[in-house]
Amino acid sequence: MTKQVKQLDRVIIRFAGDSGDGMQLTGDRFTQETASFGNDLSTLPNFPAEIRAPAGTLPGVSSFQLHFADHDIMTPGDAPNVLVAMNPAALKANVDDLPGGATVIVNTDEFTKRALAKVGYDSDPLTDGSLAEFKVSPVPLTSMTVQALADFDISKKDAQRAKNMFALGLLSWMYNRPTEGTLGFLKSKFAGKPEILAANLAAFQAGWNFGETTEDFAVSYEIKPAALPPGTYRNITGNLAVSYGLIAGSRLSGLPLFLGSYPITPASDILHELSKHKRMGVRTFQAEDEIAGVGAALGAAFGGSLGVTTTSGPGMVLKAETLGLAVMTELPLLVIDVQRAGPSTGMPTKTEQADLLMAMFGRNGESPVPVLAPRSPSDCFDIAIEATRIATKYRTPVIVLSDGYLANGSEPWRIPDVSELPDLSVEFTTEPNGDDGEFLPYRRDPETLARPWAVPGTPGLEHRIGGIEKGDGTGNISYSPANHDLMVRSRQAKIDGIARDIPELEVDDPTGDARVLVLGWGGTYGSIGAGVRRVRRAGGKVAQAHLRHLNPFPANLGEVLGSYDRVLVPEINLGQLALLLRGRFLVDVISYTKVRGLPFKAEELAGVVQEVIDRV
Amino acid sequence: MSENNGRESGFKGLRLVPRAEATYKMKDFKSDQEVRWCPGCGDYAILAAFQGFLPELGVPRENIVIVSGIGCSSRFPYYLSTYGMHSIHGRAPAIATGLAASRPDLSVWVITGDGDGLSIGGNHLIHALRRNVNINVLLFNNRIYGLTKGQYSPTSEAGKITKSSPMGSLDTPFNPVSLALGAEAGFVARTIDSDRQHLTSVLRAAADHEGASFVEIYQNCPIFNDDAFEPLKDPAERDMRLLRMEHGEPLRVGADRGVVMGDYGELKVADIAEVGEDALVRHDAHRADPGYAFALSRMDYPAFEHVPIGVFRDTSRPTYDELMAEQLGGAESRGGAEELASLLAGGDTWTVR
Structure with missing residues (x-):
């Protein structure tokens, strides 16, 4: 038949x-x-x-x-x-x-x-x-x-x-x-x-x-098959893409990968995946708790590894003190937070993006940390490489905010040619940098403000680091008021300066005369994009932009915000990015939020966007 | 990350650490930082003994790393001219684990105290010990919180009157040696700040041990818990109390008394004249079963009745770092772009032309 x-x-x-x-x-x-x-x-x-x-x-x-x-x-x-x-x-x-x-x-x-x-x-x-x-x-x-x-x-x-x-x-x-x-x-x-x-x-x-x-x-x-750009593809989940991105980051930087982690939903699959690749030189350490996971990663970073820890919100909370130490010791460290619905245990298998403010500010003292967020499952690969670049170049911990939706969701991924990937090679300091032939572990690179990374085993550069305030240059304990002020501002300036080294925010505005901008971050990219398409198909004019770098923001963000009559910010939290934008740029963005443990629906967002357009 | 040069340190625990070209003296391990402990603090004696001992390791100064937590003792790294990290309260064993597991060419020492190591950091300590990471943990036990100015610690005796326990502490203290043995530590020892010779001999044994070694050092805090160990230091008393353990030798307390084993494996002190020389227990630090070492660790009950010092236990099993290196299969030197490309292209793929 x-x-x-x-x-x-x-x-x-x-x-x-x-x-x-x-x-x-x-x-x-x-x-x-x-x-x-x-x-x-x-x-x-x-x-x-x-x-x-x-x-x-x-x-x-x-x-x-x-x-x-x-x-x-x-x-x-x-x-x-x-x-x-x-x-x-x-x-x-x-x-x-x-x-x-x-x-x-x-x-x-x-x-x-x-x-x-x-x-x-x-x-x-x-x-x-x-x-x-x-x-x-x-x-x-x-x-x-x-x-x-x-x-x-x-x-x-x-x-x-x-x-x-x-x-x-x-x-x-x-x-x-x-x-x-x-x-x-x-x-x-x-x-x-x-x-x-x-x-x-x-x-x-x-x-x-x-x-x-x-x-x-x-x-x-x-x-019928879709007309995707030419290339070899595979289907990939966010957690797998993060894992591959970390291995790639390790290879591209020439640093051995060390993962210190404690099992937690929905991040455990990264630990599982990386544990399979010991033959590629990947060290995985299942720690006794979240604190030890990040502690071991920082210890390995002190020794010259690419130190990584993976977790979700309840674990992020516990890692705050070690993140602070990494800020103070100015060592590279990658922290992957696969966000889930909170607070507390919340809903472990459901998605949310409500850890943004914790990533930005959840530590004692002035403790700036770069924050990145992938926008799709396959983007997790690129974000892991970008996090490696920033962490190693600027000697800083970097937080990556993935989420449960990206982690377990999947999409086709055009497998990159390894030769297309950036060269992230890191050179450890091997010679004294002081004017009198001494080693100054906190003498900063004038351009990046990064301090030298001299690893144990390097003769002549023996030095001590730690959580107590460092004297500028020497790194010795310092309680000097002027020095503390200088160091707090230097650490902030170092992170702020990364804005010069990241791509400007791109705006998708096909007609070029939209008066409404939809600005999102992280895992909502797909839903926002699909909602925007619906609006455009119905004749509506709307621009879309999506943040992958949340700290620092792209240098042109303020200008972009100022170019539109209204800016709509949909988030799966109660308006955390909106708060940052208002505080930073004094722009009265429209915050649209849902916290149901699920991604936005395209139809729902299309309706919200259309409403904003209608009111302009 | 220097190579081994085919020359090994004389210490088994430093097998993978290169041998120093230079010969060091004690002064080579003193940093230019002013030492800032209270006058009379036991930490000075420990620091001097440690600096005096380091040249013996025979490894390059740059391959030694001191990691500490928070507390008076944790200022240690600043006073040594090696690499060092003064980290966060209680976390030094975790940080040292990551460092040692990724860098077997380093000699890693963790400096901690009774509050740092047994209270806030208790969890990290026990797990580092059971994993047998190749680190040496020196726990300075002064039985009080010093840096926070005199609250009771997890080793303070029950009933102790302190600022935070004006009516007496309600806590039963930890016995650090018993705890370490329970945590599957392969090397467990105890020594005293004031006995430099003994302290150095214990450091030597700890460095020689492959894997995690745990050393409890009784350390006097002259400000908040002065004379806590006086019964063990007073020449009139100490010989009645100290039980110096030497592997293979009978366990003696002073000249006339020694240790015998009871019906249930418990250890007690008896007059040699009564029980005879042959009844004395010969110390065996290499016993695989930790039961005997545990019994030894309980002999100081009640407080300082008889205090064994020296090496309770020194047994060997594969270290965590070595096992991890084995799983890596020498992978670090391999690989490159090709291997990465084949990883990324693994699984089901399709091509769009």
């Missing part, structure tokens, strides 16, 4: 099921198939912090949303066109996000009276008409999988567990995905378990075949 193939320009699919149903894996595999097909894509995993919340309950629902298209896209999408719901809890937790007309594929086997009651359904939504506005495809996923695997020598439980592969097979058929990658993945994952491998392959194939043969699915869809 030849089925109809419909062309689409983009689709948003959400896989949802129990934490144990393998939805993250299913979503990830579908993403890889989509990436290798050449669509542009963006993903949004959403999972509970509990490892295995009770089965069939709302808190146990785990989902993975994928937006893919034949053109360049910026977000994982606002509302899914297709929901795959593996049980009643997954349906209930996600159905409110669906627009009318969306396709809902449900695993009917799990829609038992008991499972329905567990999540508060009084009647079966599959039959009571409550899903009338959707195209519902009931599929007995579990029993069909078990049936397909009847001849295999595996337990019924193992057979049932393969139902996610059945679902993946079905969706892969529906969207004409290439399957070699998934088949290869399964082969390597279950290399030591031939029966389980055969069962998963069979389940995947059965799902595919089901789509092809059953009349329930009359149409399959094709989304």
Whole structure:
């Protein structure tokens, strides 16, 4: 039977099921198939912090949303066109996000009276008409999988567990995905378990075949590859991109990488990833706590390593004192804060960008630290390299503010040619710099204001550093009032001066006469960009700019702010950048905020932007 | 980061540290900074003994690093002409861990006190010891907070009257040696600020140990806790109390008494005339099981009844830095652009033309 193939320009699919149903894996595999097909894509995993919340309950629902298209896209999408719901809890937790007309594929086997009651359904939504506005495809996923695997020598439980592969097979058929990658993945994952491998392959194939043969699915869809710039691509998450960026930073600077870290959601994957690369000279140290993680990194930096620590908000709080010491000792140190919803433990698996003011000011005394923020998952690679550049050139700790959305979300990444990457080579000081042949550890470079970095093992340059105020030049303990004033101002001037060494803020203003600017920072770039596009498609004029450097700000920021009648600043906090902009530039920016643990929706931002335009 | 030159230091713990070309004298380790402890502070004696000992290491001055926390003792690095870092309260073991683990060619010494190392930094101390990072921890125990002007510390005796405990401290103190043994330290010793010869011998043994070594140094604070160790210093009394441990030798207290083992492995002091010479426990610092060393560490109860000094435990196991270097597999010298390129291009890729 030849089925109809419909062309689409983009689709948003959400896989949802129990934490144990393998939805993250299913979503990830579908993403890889989509990436290798050449669509542009963006993903949004959403999972509970509990490892295995009770089965069939709302808190146990785990989902993975994928937006893919034949053109360049910026977000994982606002509302899914297709929901795959593996049980009643997954349906209930996600159905409110669906627009009318969306396709809902449900695993009917799990829609038992008991499972329905567990999540508060009084009647079966599959039959009571409550899903009338959707195209519902009931599929007995579990029993069909078990049936397909009847001849295999595996337990019924193992057979049932393969139902996610059945679902993946079905969706892969529906969207004409290439399957070699998934088949290869399964082969390597279950290399030591031939029966389980055969069962998963069979389940995947059965799902595919089901789509092809059953009349329930009359149409399959094709989304042509996107016209991305030429190059070799891979799909990459923010955490993986940070890890690669750190390794690249280490190689480009010629400094061995030392990661001191303590496990914390959602940053742990960076520790996991870097731990795999010891053969590339990467030292990873899982410390006893967050403090020791950053302490060890600073100790390694004193010894000439590229010292790095990775964490999230609750860990950042604990690292403040060591950051202060790094400011005082003027040693390079990278601090990656993968922000999550706070305060306190907050919502560990949900995203937020509310650590900005802590990064800027969360230390005692005048303690300036450069702050950077990647704007997309793949940008995490470039930001890690930029952080390495600033930290080593200016001998300063640098804070990178990633977030949970960037960390776990993914997008295609054009793999850079290593020869395109900047040369960050660092030269340690090996000769005395004093006028009388002595070594002055705090004599600053006149241009960068950085102090010399002389590492232990260098003869003749033995010196002592520490947290007590340093005498200018000598680095000896000093309580002199004039010296303290000088040193406080010098440390500030050093960080402020970095503004001369970073790119100016670029403004995207296609018509050139927009009166409203939308200014964001960090992980909201995609949502803001998608919202702005909608406004422009509807004829609205709006400029967009996005900050990757938050301290210091790009040198032209004040001028940019002054060029627009209104500046809208959307943030996933209660207006932290807005506060900085108002304080620094006396510009009355419009702060738009949401703190729901989720990225902004493009449609929502488009509405907000349009409202501002209408009021100008 | 100098090479080893094929010449090793005589100390096992300094196997990976290059050997000095020059011969140093004590004065070579004095910095130009004025020493600013209170008159009569035990720290002066410890500093002098340490500066006098450093030439013995036989390693270049630039390969020695002193890392300290916060407190009176933590001013130590400023007074030595080596590399040094005066860090943050309690964190010196963590900072030293990162330094030592990434630079096996350095001789790293952590200087801490009873407040710094056992209170705010207790967690870092125990973990550094169990990991067996190749560092030497010298804990100056004066049983009081000095720099903050006289509050009780984690080693102050219960009931101690201080500014912050006018009705007596309610805390049960730590026994630093017991704690270090419980934290899986491979080398644990105790010495006294006033006995330079003994102090130097313990430093020597600590430097010789591969991996983390822990040395408790009883140190007098003349301002806030004067004479805290007087029973161990008073010539009339000290021989009744001090138990000088020498590996392989019977444990004696003075001329007539010695240590015997009780039915439950506990150690107690008996008259040799009563129990006989053969009943005395022969000190064995190399026992793999820390139980015996722990029993020794409990002998000072109640306060200073019998105080063992010397090396409680000196056992060997692979160091953290060496194990880490092994996992790296000599990777530092390898690699380059090609390796980085193949890492970045790993996984599923596709090409857009």
